[in-house]
Amino acid sequence: MRIRLLMAETTTKSAGMAQSSASAPFAWNPALEDLSDCPSILIVDDLEINRRLLKAMLKNTNYRFLEAKRAVDALQILEKERIDLVILDLVSPGMSGPEFCRQVKRNRKTQLVPVLMITSLHGVENEIQGIDSGADEFLTKPLHPALVRARIRAMLRNKAAVDSLEEAETILFALAQAVESRDHYTAGHCERLATYGVSVGNALGLSRKELVALHRGGYLHDIGKVAVPDRILHGTAKLTEPEWDIMKLHTIRGEEICRPMKSLAPVLPIIRSHHERWDGTGYPDGLAGENIPLSARILQVVDIYDALITARTYKPAMSHQEAIRIMKEEAARGWRDPELIALFASVSNDSWKEGIAEFASSEWSEVQAMRTSLENMKISLSH
Numbered sequence: 001m002r003i004r005l006l007m008a009e010t011t012t013k014s015a016g017m018a019q020s021s022a023s024a025p026f027a028w029n030p031a032l033e034d035l036s037d038c039p040s041i042l043i044v045d046d047l048e049i050n051r052r053l054l055k056a057m058l059k060n061t062n063y064r065f066l067e068a069k070r071a072v073d074a075l076q077i078l079e080k081e082r083i084d085l086v087i088l089d090l091v092s093p094g095m096s097g098p099e100f101c102r103q104v105k106r107n108r109k110t111q112l113v114p115v116l117m118i119t120s121l122h123g124v125e126n127e128i129q130g131i132d133s134g135a136d137e138f139l140t141k142p143l144h145p146a147l148v149r150a151r152i153r154a155m156l157r158n159k160a161a162v163d164s165l166e167e168a169e170t171i172l173f174a175l176a177q178a179v180e181s182r183d184h185y186t187a188g189h190c191e192r193l194a195t196y197g198v199s200v201g202n203a204l205g206l207s208r209k210e211l212v213a214l215h216r217g218g219y220l221h222d223i224g225k226v227a228v229p230d231r232i233l234h235g236t237a238k239l240t241e242p243e244w245d246i247m248k249l250h251t252i253r254g255e256e257i258c259r260p261m262k263s264l265a266p267v268l269p270i271i272r273s274h275h276e277r278w279d280g281t282g283y284p285d286g287l288a289g290e291n292i293p294l295s296a297r298i299l300q301v302v303d304i305y306d307a308l309i310t311a312r313t314y315k316p317a318m319s320h321q322e323a324i325r326i327m328k329e330e331a332a333r334g335w336r337d338p339e340l341i342a343l344f345a346s347v348s349n350d351s352w353k354e355g356i357a358e359f360a361s362s363e364w365s366e367v368q369a370m371r372t373s374l375e376n377m378k379i380s381l382s383h
């Protein structure tokens with residue numbers, strides 16, 4: 001009943017709008033306009049009249065509309081098209097609105113697409129059900145056209161901000177990869193560090209947030225080396241004291257590069273403190289013992305391990321046992337956290353490999369999103 005009322009009300013309004021735009025000297029004609037750069041809105045509703053009404057409310061806006069009668073069709077469109085916003089009815093045939101939302105938010109490719117759920121069912125339970133399933137906003141019929149437009153504008157503004165943050169993060173990870181190849185590390189050094197770091201963090205029962213920071217730290221810890229000149233980074237002679245001071249600055253520069261990205265806040269201690277030593281003789285702050293953030297200590301341990309077990313231009317690869325022996329020596333000398341080295345020695349065997357395999361198949365959205373962005377960037381750079 002309410003739906004019929006809404007349709008009647010809005011049809012009258014949209015008919016009026018159509019009339020006025022038809023009589024206007026420069027009537028809007030979507031066929032004449034290039035909408036490829038405009039935000040794309042996917043409207044999901046089994047009733048054609050409801051889809052038309054929504055489009056009528058959004059007339060005279062620069063949006064590109066795509067439509068789906070069924071939620072399953074909408075999921076297929078989302079796989080193929082760049083969509084900036086989905087509008088869907090809470091009740092839809094075949095798949096409910098909340099189930100559709102859950103699928104969208106579970107998929108790493110679509111999880112950042114905002115969903116506006118519309119319902120004619122009143123009651124806070126429906127709203128809670130919609131929000132619990134991942135819907136970003138909720139509107140109850142009868143819809144007020146001005147409110148619909150304002151809500152959609154706000155959601156698209158947020159989406160644009162999220163897109164630019166994601167792009168900025170991708171650029172940082174790509175920059176970190178460029179540093180990795182410039183530093184003559186064995187290919188995959190950062191990825192191995194990310195994986196090893198998470199395995200050690202898992203053994204220590206760290207939270208998911210801390211594990212994600214360790215994963216990102218694997219890539220970003222040396223990003224500050226972008227500011228170190230080639231003659232210092234690649235010099236064959238022993239570094240002079242002033243050159244060594246510049247090299248040490250990569251920890252501080254790295255932190256400065258990543259600080260503007262709020263999402264990277266948990267990674268900053270890793271970037272800044274991964275060259276501190278347990279006895280306080282490290283850099284840049286001379287922190288000692290447990291004052292060195294645990295995440296930075298973990299990253300340091302796996303960094304040293306990977307450096308030992310892989311071949312470099314100046315040395316062959318060591319065996320796992322030999323690497324562990326050297327790391328224990330360094331702990332005895334006071335440079336490394338002895339408990340952490342002991343833990344590392346105990347987990348970097350069979351269970352270590354299991355941990356890595358488990359992590360490789362992980363569906364963490366943060367990790368998957370970063371991998372997808374990097375893959376996409378590589379593809380676009382190769383064209």
Ligand SMILES: [Fe+2]
Nearest residue numbers: 221222274275
């Ligand atoms: Fe470093």
